[in-house]
Amino acid sequence: xxxxxxxxHVRFAVDGSVTEISERxxxxxxxxxxxxLTQSCIDRYxxxxxxxxxxxxxxxxLEQLKPAAG
Numbered sequence: 867x868x869x870x871x872x873x874x875h876v877r878f879a880v881d882g883s884v885t886e887i888s889e890r891x892x893x894x895x896x897x898x899x900x901x902x903l904t905q906s907c908i909d910r911y912x913x914x915x916x917x918x919x920x921x922x923x924x925x926x927x928l929e930q931l932k933p934a935a936g
Contacts, residue, residue: 874921891935
């Protein structure tokens with residue numbers, strides 16, 4: 867595994883809203899963090915079964931997104 871890549875795990879409710887997401891800045895709700903990631907790097911998202919998904923993002927890009935979120 868490449869340590870320069872962050873894997874952000876997402877869990878969805880039955881209605882499609884985000885219930886949990888990793889690496890979330892404390893200033894954002896889970897849904898708002900997902901929305902920001904989707905706008906910035908949708909090409910890095912992978913849908914999984916069971917209401918889950920992951921973003922595979924370069925660690926450097928993730929660290930740049932966090933301050934922009936707050």
